[in-house]
Amino acid sequence: MKTINLTTQRQAVYDVVREAEDHPTAADVMNRLVERGHSFAYGTVYNSLRYLTDKEMIRELKLGETASRYDARTDDHQHIVCEVCGKVGEVMTPMPEEWLAKVAEETGYEVHEAHIVVEGVCAECRSKRKR
Amino acid sequence: MKTINLTTQRQAVYDVVREAEDHPTAADVMNRLVERGHSFAYGTVYNSLRYLTDKEMIRELKLGETASRYDARTDDHQHIVCEVCGKVGEVMTPMPEEWLAKVAEETGYEVHEAHIVVEGVCAECRSKRKR
DNA sequence: TTTCAATTTAGAATAAGTATAAATCTATTT
């Protein structure tokens, strides 16, 4: 089933995520939809986010906060979160294949993928702190 | 402040986590306490888990499920989750330092740590599937 | 234009965890 049915609502949700500079939560998406003059049901936004995630048009990120975030970049990459301001950055440096191979060997699992959340302090917060 | 005040409740919660073979959620801990004849308030279990986590006697794991899990192993390690049965295994193979260094360079963040959740299929589920 | 499935809506329900205020426990001082 590769058919993708983009209703008005789904398209609008997709646009918000695609045009976001950050990694918005469902609530963020909701707010931005309202700013754009939409008023969809709360459930519809969640449904749309799930639909788009299923179709792999966006990715759902679970970064250890209470709410999921969404990302329109679907290529393989990881994330880094600033412990001070919460800003989320993309990590494109690929995880070495041999680490995954070793993990497979160690655990006996067939390894599919790794979700990595790096924690640290962003440059901005670092310079503020030094003061 | 290194003083650790282990009340009856905290000790009992700690015992449950320490003696667990798996990675129990707060609800799991609650049930096991009841099995052992305790009946603590729900909030106390959460408080105790947080206290023990703060004192670094246990670790809180956020593996992308809705509920946190707890682990009495506090040494540096990662986790692997079976996509089929949900079983959580320990990953002791250390993350290559140079990957973290590259991430720091790429992002401009001061990198503190990485939480990794590997997904795959455990040996048991794999052999069942082959049938 | 009738029909059927898919979708949206509004609102209720759920799950995990936090907050609160009163009660209880613990240690120390009198």
Added chain:
DNA sequence: AAATAGATTTATACTTATTCTAAATTGAAA
């Protein structure tokens, strides 16, 4: 031992994020 103070526990209310439900709407196909 009685009094005090601080920490902890309890019961319960609340919050937040998300899912579920049933009715209404939409849209494509016959």
